[in-house]
Amino acid sequence: xxxxxxxxxxxxxxxxxxxxxxxxxxxxxxxxxxxxxxxxxxxxxxxxxxxxxxxxxxxxxxxxxxxxxxxxxxxxxxxxxxxxxxxxxxxxxxxxxxxxxxxxxxxxxxxxxxxxxxxxxxxxxxxxxxxxxxxxxxxxxxxxxxxxxxxxxxxxxxxxxxxxxxxxxxxxxxxxxxxxxxxxxxxxxxxxxxxxxxxxxxxxxxxxxxxxxxxxxxxxxxxxxxxxxxxxxxxxxxxxxxxxxxxxxxx
Amino acid sequence: xxxxxxxxxxxxxxxxxxxxxxxxxxxxxxxxxxxxxxxxxxxxxxxxxxxxxxxxxxxxxxxxxxxxxxxxxxxxxxxxxxxxxxxxxxxxxxxxxxxxxxxxxxxxxxxxxxxxxxxxxxxxxxxxxxxxxxxxxxxxxxxxxxxxxxxxxxxxxxxxxxxxxxxxxxxxxxxxxxxxxxxxxxxxxxxxxxxxxxxxxxxxxxxxxxxxxxxxxxxxxxxxxxxxxxxxxxxxxxxxxxxxxxxxxxx
Numbered sequence: 148x149x150x151x152x153x154x155x156x157x158x159x160x161x162x163x164x165x166x167x168x169x170x171x172x173x174x175x176x177x178x179x180x181x182x183x184x185x186x187x188x189x190x191x192x193x194x195x196x197x198x199x200x201x202x203x204x205x206x207x208x209x210x211x212x213x214x215x216x217x218x219x220x221x222x223x224x225x226x227x228x229x230x231x232x233x234x235x236x237x238x239x240x241x242x243x244x245x246x247x248x249x250x251x252x253x254x255x256x257x258x259x260x261x262x263x264x265x266x267x268x269x270x271x272x273x274x275x276x277x278x279x280x281x282x283x284x285x286x287x288x289x290x291x292x293x294x295x296x297x298x299x300x301x302x303x304x305x306x307x308x309x310x311x312x313x314x315x316x317x318x319x320x321x322x323x324x325x326x327x328x329x330x331x332x333x334x335x336x337x338x339x340x341x342x343x344x345x346x347x348x349x350x351x352x353x354x355x356x357x358x359x360x361x362x363x364x365x366x367x368x369x370x371x372x373x374x375x376x377x378x379x380x381x382x383x384x385x386x387x388x389x390x391x392x393x394x395x396x397x398x
Numbered sequence: 399x400x401x402x403x404x405x406x407x408x409x410x411x412x413x414x415x416x417x418x419x420x421x422x423x424x425x426x427x428x429x430x431x432x433x434x435x436x437x438x439x440x441x442x443x444x445x446x447x448x449x450x451x452x453x454x455x456x457x458x459x460x461x462x463x464x465x466x467x468x469x470x471x472x473x474x475x476x477x478x479x480x481x482x483x484x485x486x487x488x489x490x491x492x493x494x495x496x497x498x499x500x501x502x503x504x505x506x507x508x509x510x511x512x513x514x515x516x517x518x519x520x521x522x523x524x525x526x527x528x529x530x531x532x533x534x535x536x537x538x539x540x541x542x543x544x545x546x547x548x549x550x551x552x553x554x555x556x557x558x559x560x561x562x563x564x565x566x567x568x569x570x571x572x573x574x575x576x577x578x579x580x581x582x583x584x585x586x587x588x589x590x591x592x593x594x595x596x597x598x599x600x601x602x603x604x605x606x607x608x609x610x611x612x613x614x615x616x617x618x619x620x621x622x623x624x625x626x627x628x629x630x631x632x633x634x635x636x637x638x639x640x641x642x643x644x645x646x647x648x649x
Binding site for chain 2: 192195196199200202203207208209211212215216218219222225226229238239240243244247
């Protein structure tokens with residue numbers, strides 16, 4: 148569904164369990180805006196879950212507490228997206244539904260089973276999200292740019308992950324091999340699921356493509372949009388490789 | 399350690415990943431106060447984790463979102479306890495450490511593997527926590543009573559759990575047998591772990607006992623304190639049975 152399909156009279160009920168907060172003002176969204184909020188919302192939900200789950204691998208109670216605190220702080224980003232969907236009268240669950248299967252498949256394929264891998268996942272996913280938001284927000288007006296921004300909690304998550312990961316690698320340099328392998332698998336899975344979403348969600352793809360700078364002589368239309376998204380994905384993969392290299396991990 | 403062992407010069411550093419918030423004023427705490435905060439903090443942390451984990455069983459995306467939102471709202475109670483520990487200069491992880499093993503053992507023994515059981519766990523644990531706080535807070539001054547109160551989010555959690563659980567039981571009345579069994583196991587595990595903690599944490603036991611009304615001719619001393627805690631545990635078990643009965647589950 149596109150932004151034009153807003154039903155102004157749709158009931159703006161809050162999901163079960165939400166506290167009362169002042170109503171959010173709906174911001175102007177282009178076609179594909181609902182889908183952009185949907186994919187971001189599902190990313191936030193899955194990230195919250197993976198981050199929360201990683202507490203079970205924490206070596207100390209302080210680390211376990213830190214992970215729970217970061218997860219709850221990160222979930223505020225979900226609420227920001229959900230509030231905006233509400234403000235437009237779009238049911239939250241329905242708006243996220245199209246992205247559930249691909250993002251759950253990504254989470255399942257990259258589910259960490261130990262502490263260093265959980266921290267590497269945090270760092271890499273947070274990096275991809277931040278780069279994605281940076282690339283797009285340059286082209287968009289302030290309220291939309293702010294809405295897709297991962298915000299200061301992304302830095303706290305990356306900082307904590309960097310610190311604990313450097314410690315794990317210092318304690319056991321042999322970890323580098325398996326972590327490098329994990330990083331490559333994560334990149335491949337992320338790329339694959341993004342391409343699946345791009346191919347299926349035409350309006351979202353057009354919207355993302357419209358924010359990616361292209362040479363003047365570029366084609367227009369669906370194929371051009373997919374091409375622009377490919378350029379963006381390549382740039383995200385370069386950022387990913389740089390982050391791996393900074394940790395001394397081959398990518 | 400007891401409240402007398404506060405080190406006023408101890409560094410009041412925040413745990414990794416905490417955002418800056420205004421400093422909390424330390425409230426007057428009796429002997430055993432640090433242990434009371436420790437056991438409450440560990441309860442909040444474990445409850446947050448179990449609640450977050452239950453999202454994976456949610457039948458719909460809306461239910462999964464609701465569970466994540468309730469878990470993050472519930473975690474504010476952890477922050478309230480952690481802030482108070484900080485205000486006294488007591489490291490958070492250290493203060494919770496003594497309660498990690500018994501509460502993890504409880505969580506593991508009662509870990510739900512499906513949606514209705516996860517909701518029943520939510521409801522029963524929330525009920526026990528609320529009853530415990532009600533019994534104790536009547537005897538204590540306002541700031542301490544407020545600190546141990548499970549707060550309005552406990553009602554939201556119980557309300558959501560009641561609603562989804564009634565739906566599950568209406569859809570499949572045969573669930574009543576296995577849920578009743580689970581409820582009995584949860585009660586036995588809770589009782590066992592509380593008794594272990596009471597036997598080991600003498601100052602906490604004295605503090606809890608001091609808040610339980612006793613007949614005028616009751617003995618004093620360690621055994622009397624353990625006796626008073628047993629009376630409290632019996633009352634909590636009566637509340638548990640009433641909650642089970644309201645759901646039509648044999649206890």
